[in-house]
Amino acid sequence: MDTGNIAWVIMATALVLFMTPGVAFFYGGLVKAKSVVSMMMMSFGALGLIAVLWILYGYSMTAVDGVWDFAGNPFSDFGLGSLATGESANTDLLGAAYGSTFAIITVALISGAIADRAKFGAWMIFAGIWATLVYFPVAAWVWGGGWIMNLGETLGLPEVIDYAGGTVVHINAGAAALALALVLGKRVGFQKGFDKPHNVPLTLLGAAILWFGWFGFNAGAEWANDLAGTGLIVINTIGATAAAIIGWLVVEKFKDGKPTSVGAASGAVAGLVAITPSCANLEPGWALLLGIVAGAVCALAVELKFKLGYDDSLDVVGIHLVGGLIGALYLGFFAIDTGLFTGGDLGQLATQAIAAFAVLIYSFVLAFIIGFAIEKTIGFRIKNEDELAGVDTTVHGESGYKLETV
Template sequence: MAPAITLAADAPQFSSANTGFMLICSALVMLMTPGLAFFYGGMVRVKSTLNMLMMSFISLGIVTILWVLYGFSLAFGTDKGSVIGWSSDFVGFTGIGKMELWSGYTIPVYVFAVFQLMFAIITPALISGALADRVKFSAWALFLTLWVTIVYFPVAHWVWGTGGWAFDLGVIDFAGGTAVHINAGAAALGVILVIGKRVGFKRDPMRPHSLPLVMLGAGLLWFGWFGFNAGSWLGNDDGVGPLMFVNTQVATAAAMLAWLAYEKIRHGAFTTLGAASGAVAGLVAITPSGGAVSPLGAIAVGAIAGVLCAMAVGLKYRFGYDDSLDVVGVHMVGGIAGSLLVGLFASGGGQSDVKGLFYGGGLDQFWKQCAGVFAVLAYSLVASAILAFLIDRTLGMRVPEDDEMSGIDQAEHAETAYDHTGAGGGTIGSTTPTPLAAASAPSKKVDA
């Protein structure tokens, strides 16, 4: 993915079909962030529902503005030393022509930029699930701003920007196993090691309050992920996009079934939470690998990731780190699995002729995948922990313990997710309640 160039006689010509397809894919990826909000929102207790929704939705606002101002330039501008990009024409989108094509492709720069924007939006939102119930909203907004600037934009350049060191090394990451999922999962681990556990962790019940919301969120994620994955080939008409579409469905199905089978053997039941989590694990794992493996390989990738992620979510109880909604267990572990399995299952018949170990290619690609995986993991883990530490020592990352116990929704947002005061949502006897009065009105006791 090279910096943009103007139209020339020998350059690829504009394609309205590819442009329309990529705009649809961009909208699908945008839908994933509200889907993630529902997925996470259903997994928390009643008293944290709105806060969880807002931690995803605020990313739509903050990252969009940063992307236009400088993020796109840092991620996809002209390479500077293999670690960052920069093109003044991309700053504020001031130098981009409406029909200027993205280099080597048939879509305008604007279309590529907005597609990649949706990736930048959802990546920090993924981190928020690990921090449920205990983080100040203002501190989260500041962390998000700093994190995408210092961590996401450079890592996106490493992996996808022409001249980025991982790109030049030949690390395969079709749609974000390293840049999105390992990046977010490692960041989540770094932050929770700094801010500590929720009050009552491993003592009080912290069950999901709405499994239907979880399933709705998982369904929206699954739907949007087709744009996330198939769109990452940018509309090229060589069959790789359709292969990625098929592999996305196949791996997700395999992971869901594998998670449920593990759950039945280990815990004696097939749970809806397990089905939703298994599906997401499969989506995560096929994201980096789906353009390089066959559909049979996608089944293997999904099944392996489903079992590994199901096993990994229990590690927080063994090691004592409070990953509230299993971001580390699903996104970091799933991203690692999918990225490394490229080195084993790459068939040579997809996005490139690179073959993995099981197809006679040896371990060369596997070691390249290891370099990308562990470099991103280490950088994101350390940088995120430092950012969280600095914010915690200045602004303070956590809400007061009393607010955490009584409910972060009321403390941080002056609202509650479910109104039990009456059908109209206002206080009894009030004819013109203000929004704040309605939000703070007495409510029936709800098990939070």
């Protein structure tokens, strides 16, 4: 393989890996000052655990032999020994490394829904089981030769488009986040406006890191295509994200009277989420419209938790689940050549909807079962008094900020 392509996949892998610390910063700034260590540790815990599981058996599970296989055999290349000694070991291992970063960040995203009230050990158990039973199989369904990858051929319709993971990453994580929010229940004193971000600059830094890393997230896979579609992917990643900031801020101004920096950061993430599945399959003008729609709708969707009564601490559902659904379904209308308004018919929308809602339901059900089982056995949620005292000191024995007076 061309050395330029190899260099790019190494860079893309580093960019996407850097996104998980970006999530930690983004989430960390949004929680209480006495929860910031706990919040960031959930991302770093996912980084450590999922990387290990991916190398041991996760990568082996993400490719199937038959269309209707649940997942690949986890023991077919345990520890990647065979992959490391094959004739194409160099590029094969780079592909495995790149894939690991998607698994890591998907798990890390879920943690925002249970901020301020989760035990770290219980979170790690959940992360390992959910990755094994949900993320690895879903990746096989969508990207590894499974039923979603072949859905279009099976039904005689256009193939499902999920270029960089709107279904695999964002709908998957958002549905699991909703399930865990329901299992753990509401924070003490939960109501609209009861808890403000403790460190807005930290959140903005996290959003900036995410946008930076997202170029590896969306365009990284082009290393296998001689970077043929990189230009379209990059301009769409810029355009949709920028437009989503505007969409969010306009809604926020009309809804709350003031556009906020946290709103701008959240809008950027909503735009990034929405463009993820469609970055290689939209003309730039339609990508701008997608950003506007995603930013505006997600700005409204984050209010659903107060109307419906679930405590999604950091709006994982409103941004990642809703944004992921918008991005996946939008392709049914505007995908190049196959969208309803761009030369196609309703076939693209049908396959997008089947894939998106199948993953949503599967992830939600499994996450709820896993979380409920953990809560009823070892306990998932910390005690109310520990929550009030601060999860950082009660769970980790640390504090994010130590101010000393002389």
